[in-house]
Structure formats: C-alpha cells, structure tokens
Amino acid sequence: MNYAVTRMLAPVRLPFVVTPGEALSRFLSALVEGRLIGERCSECSKVVLPPRGACPTCGIATNPRDNVTVSDGGTVVMFCIVNIPFEGQTIKPPYVYASILLDGADVPLLHLVEVPVDKARMGMRVRAEWAPPTERKPSLEAIRWFVPTGEPDASYEAYKEYA
C-alpha cells in the first residue's frame, strides 16, 4: 500500500503546579482580605506592586518589612479597548482594559475598567470594586473591575512618568 501522510497528531500534555513565590504569596493573600500590598525599595523608595521580592530598577532584595498598603483608588494612565473575542473571555467586547496607577504605588496595575468605551480616557480617577469577601480567591479577580469615582481627572503632569 502506498499513500501520502499529510498530517500526524502527537498530543503533548504536561501538568505543572505553579507556585507564586514568597512576596507574591503575601500579595495574593492580602487580596482575599481586600487589601493591596506593595514593597517599598529601600534604595529608590519606589513602591513595586505586585511585589516580586526585588526592586526591578535597583536589583536589590526587598523583604516583608518593606511591605506597604496601597490605596485601591488610582488613575488610568493608559488604556485599550478590547474589540476582539478570544477563547476564555469572560466579558463581552467591547470593554476597557487599563493600566492603573494606584495612589501610593509606582508600578501601574493592569485591570478592567467598568465604563462605556467612549468615556474611557487617560487621567480618569477610578476605584476598585471588590468581589464579596466570601467569593474572593487569591487572584486579581478578587477585584471585579475598577469604576470611575467622578473626581476631577488627574493632570497629565501627575502621572506622565508612568504613561
């Protein structure tokens, strides 16, 4: 018999149990309690969030003593409008995904903003809407999304370093 092989299937499945590390574990545990914690670098004083156990600018270790609680309110420094559906998507496009600089942090956090897409803008003030305590898991989904506070927009000067 003689026939051409045009396709072969070789399924690969590898299970992993990913552990987040010590600093990120503290951050994730705090989310369940409705708190956001960052780490203040002892050299440059910047607050890194989510914490990684090191200052990415200075390359020095941080530790639990460097933990600081960060506000759950902040400023939209950049955003995009998601128009494309993809597998695993939990909300219907279009929606707003933003880079949010929390008050007291120096690294913006990426999260959803619950706002009509034509109202999204840089400088918009927003606050976290937390999931009810019983539904919170150690993940960023403990925050449903961010909602506009109605405060006046932050000036570009106030956040341009992070945009």
Add this chain to the structure above:
Amino acid sequence: MRDVAIASFAQATFERSSKDEVELLVDVITRARAESRLSKSDIGFTCSASCDYLGGRPFSFVSALDAVGAWPPISESHVEMDGAWALYEAWVRLQHGDVDAALVYAFGRSSQGNLNQVLSTQLDPYFLAPLWPEGDSLAGLQARAMIDAGVCSEDEIGSIATPRYGDGAAAMVLVAGPLLERASNAAVIRGIDHRIEAHSIGARDLTRSSSTQLAAEKAGACRRDVDVAVACAPYAYQEILLRRALSLTDRTRFTFLGGNSVYPYIVAGLSSVGEAFAKIASGKALSAVAHATSGPCLQQNLVCLLEVQP
C-alpha cells in the same frame, strides 16, 4: 584571545523552594556582585540561562530580569540551556574587548512539573517524542548499552533511579582587561569548548561520551595534570563515561555532582564551573577542569580549564 577570568560565584540549591525565580536570583546575584567588588555599572554584559519548560511559563527569563536591576538599560542576552553555556557566550562577548566585566546567571525550578516527563519534549518530534520515552528510560538504554559493550558491569552501574531534580539559582561574575588586573582570587579560563552529538539517540555511540572528549581536547583539558576536576550529570552511572572521556591523571581529585545529590537542572553545569572556581579561589587548587552536560544521555558537553590568576 585575551584572558577572561571568573571573579566570583554564588549559588543556592534546594529540594523545593518557596521562593520564585526573582527571589532565588536576587540573593545569588547580590552575593556574586559583592564578592567581585564590582558595582552594577561595571557590568558591561549580562547573560542568563533558563528553560521555560521547567516552570511551564513562557518568557520567564524576561520577568527574571527584575532581579538584575536593568536600569539604566543593560546589554543582555539569554540561552535556553544550562548556565555553563551562558558562561560560554559571556566569555565570547568579553573577547570583543570593549567591555571588561560580565554577569552570568542561571535559574530553574524543576519542582513545578515532572521533569523526567518534560525532558521527552526535547526529542525529535516525529519518531521519538510521540513515544514519550522519559529521561529514566533513555538512561536505562544507555546503561544497558554500556553493560553489553563491556564498559562496566551491572554492579558498577547500580540502579537507575530518577534524579532528585531540585530548584536553584547561580550567578558568576567574569572579568577581563583592567578589571582582571585589579581582581584578587580570580581563576583564569585557559580553555573552554562545547561539542554536541547527533540528535537521534540511535545514531550515537552511547557507550562513550565522544563530545566530552572532543570538548576536553579543544579546551586543552584532556589528559591534563590538574589538581581538581568537577563533572556533573543527572545519573550516577554517567560518572563512568565522564571520567573516561576527560582522561585525567590519577593525581586529580575528581568530584561528581549528580547521582545522589539534588540536581538543579539548568543550574548544575554552571555550579560545576563554580565549584572548580571555588577550589582555586580558596587556594585548595592551582588548576581545575570543569564539565557541564545537556540533552539526553550526555548529548552535549562543555569543558573548561581554569588556572589560578598569575
């Protein structure tokens, strides 16, 4: 060629670590930098080693840069291999002559997956990988071939136990030119070479490590009357092949990393060079040979020859 030397080395190995890669790395990089008495700004080139298949996460080497302090921006490269090959790249980079210090680091957290299985994915995707021969099965074939060829007895091979793959990180600082003149306790790399054998297991002679032998010859380490030698491989029986391929004298104190100790995959080869360096830096040896391996059944091997700073 100009002299390039190892100025410092630091490592941490665990059966299983609660720290993530950045936390493991920031500790060893800080220690290696401090020991070299160089500052962040002295480092002209950085080369990292890791493998995304260990943690099941793409681009883990990018997030690992958080441990380096890559600001202002740095000149940086990466190998998806053991750290000994990152050392090789850094050695080549320092030969260019425009930078005089390099940081090399490696990290791996095998504890997050089943490495014995994961290693099947490095085999050829049409004929071998779909059969999922685990690392242990291929090691068994190699050991069988060695017994059949009369290289050693079944008793000498012992049992083929799954290596105790662990988590770890290591960092090394290299210096050249004026920074080498300023250094103390450095170990000069007199030769370094790496060679690879065919991808197909069936096309190779598994009863000897020809690539180790060739790399040792090219590095000027073969039959060398050195004080110490450090070799590494995941399986205990592989020590027999490495001792033969390196053809060292009886005087050389030989250390084998692997077998029964925790084997930090991706980090082990750089550790091997680091251990050889430590012997020289502490004054216990004037010359050393270090070996690193990668791939199934010792497919790819690196050998380097170190000597005390003149």
